[in-house]
Amino acid sequence: xxxxxxxxxxxxxxxxxxxxxxxxxxxxxxxxxxxxxxxxxxxxxxxxxxxxxxxxxxxxxxxxxxxxxxxxxxxxxxxxxxxxxxxxxxxxxxxxxxxxxxxxxxxxxxxxxxxxxxxxxxxxxxxxxxxxxxxxxxxxxxxxxxxxxxxxxxxxxxxxxxxxxxxxxxxxxxxxxxxxxxxxxxxxxxxxxxxxxxxxxxxxxxxxxxxxxxxxxxxxxxxxxxxxxxxxxxxxxxxxxxxxxxxxxxxxxxxxxxxxxxxxxxxxxxxxxxxxxxxxxxxxxxxxxxxxxxxxxxxxxxxxxxxxxxxxxxxxxxxxxxxxxxxxxxxxxxxxxxxxxxxxxxxxxxxxxxxxxxxxxxxxxxxxxxxxxxxxxx
Numbered sequence: 001x002x003x004x005x006x007x008x009x010x011x012x013x014x015x016x017x018x019x020x021x022x023x024x025x026x027x028x029x030x031x032x033x034x035x036x037x038x039x040x041x042x043x044x045x046x047x048x049x050x051x052x053x054x055x056x057x058x059x060x061x062x063x064x065x066x067x068x069x070x071x072x073x074x075x076x077x078x079x080x081x082x083x084x085x086x087x088x089x090x091x092x093x094x095x096x097x098x099x100x101x102x103x104x105x106x107x108x109x110x111x112x113x114x115x116x117x118x119x120x121x122x123x124x125x126x127x128x129x130x131x132x133x134x135x136x137x138x139x140x141x142x143x144x145x146x147x148x149x150x151x152x153x154x155x156x157x158x159x160x161x162x163x164x165x166x167x168x169x170x171x172x173x174x175x176x177x178x179x180x181x182x183x184x185x186x187x188x189x190x191x192x193x194x195x196x197x198x199x200x201x202x203x204x205x206x207x208x209x210x211x212x213x214x215x216x217x218x219x220x221x222x223x224x225x226x227x228x229x230x231x232x233x234x235x236x237x238x239x240x241x242x243x244x245x246x247x248x249x250x251x252x253x254x255x256x257x258x259x260x261x262x263x264x265x266x267x268x269x270x271x272x273x274x275x276x277x278x279x280x281x282x283x284x285x286x287x288x289x290x291x292x293x294x295x296x297x298x299x300x301x302x303x304x305x306x307x308x309x310x311x312x313x314x315x316x317x318x319x320x321x322x323x324x325x326x327x328x329x330x331x332x333x334x335x336x337x338x339x340x341x342x343x344x345x346x347x348x349x350x351x352x353x354x355x356x357x358x359x360x361x362x363x364x365x366x367x368x369x370x371x372x373x374x375x376x377x378x
């Protein structure tokens with residue numbers, strides 16, 4: 001393989017690593033070999049791996065970077081010899097002997113206590129990305145040789161320099177994809193934290209996302225389910241109604257959006273689910289090929305009621321333990337006499353606690369108090 005073909009192969013490996021982080025070590029190893037080095041690291045020098053720093057290497061382990069960050073970063077004779085503007089310049093490439101003599105390095109604590117153990121003595125380095133001279137977001141790429149093997153040549157430095165733009169583009173892509181993945185994960189976690197079933201669907205009713213509550217509805221197969229990943233009713237006649245409802249969401253104008261609510265009948269005979277739908281003003285990429293519009297569906301079980309927990313009531317309204325549990329009993333529909341009997345206290349004691357509840361929650365009637373506990377407003 002000639003030099004051009006080898007260079008093209010390196011660029012391909014770098015581009016593949018941009019979209020598959022598991023390939024960064026292989027890309028670094030290939031570059032190390034091509035420039036005649038023995039070890040190499042693509043890393044964030046001011047943010048160790050344990051704190052989320054970037055790390056890809058050949059023959060150097062993350063534990064070495066942890067030692068570097070903890071004990072030797074302020075003794076790094078190469079970085080200390082560089083000017084702040086050099087460290088702040090993305091794309092800056094240098095050979096060790098251009099910033100400091102290798103004999104000075106040999107006399108340093110940094111070399112004798114740290115580098116020597118790793119059989120590192122000569123450096124060809126570069127600032128791939130920079131956000132300031134010592135920014136935590138900086139990415140450096142360093143390749144090394146043992147001291148006895150001599151320094152790097154001008155030809156090796158030129159090859160390294162030619163790879164720099166490709167490394168920069170790949171890392172920017174890597175971070176962009178990581179950010180998208182983080183936002184997607186955050187969205188999933190947020191929707192799963194909600195206590196109502198939520199779905200994201202496309203025009204063909206394909207379910208693109210279902211939170212945990214929605215998956216429970218599917219498992220029950222009492223009103224809603226999926227068929228080959230597409231939303232369907234538990235009864236055949238409901239499926240066509242659901243599909244028409246979703247199609248109308250995408251065909252509706254903004255002024256029609258308030259109309260898109262419909263009941264979903266259930267096999268059990270329980271009260272129907274109520275489905276609220278809204279087309280979202282965004283599109284998503286499907287399989288990296290096409291982009292399509294999506295809609296969000298909220299499924300409401302009219303039989304279920306969200307009741308605040310006793311500890312929440314105590315915190316929100318300054319209730320005592322007894323008052324908080326009294327409020328819960330009222331929300332469940334128990335009468336004052338039933339509560340008094342169940343707790344083994346007098347009816348008058350319960351009445352006194354109810355009056356205190358009214359005062360602390362700013363309610364004047366028992367119906368207002370129950371509404372506050374169930375739906376959060378009186």
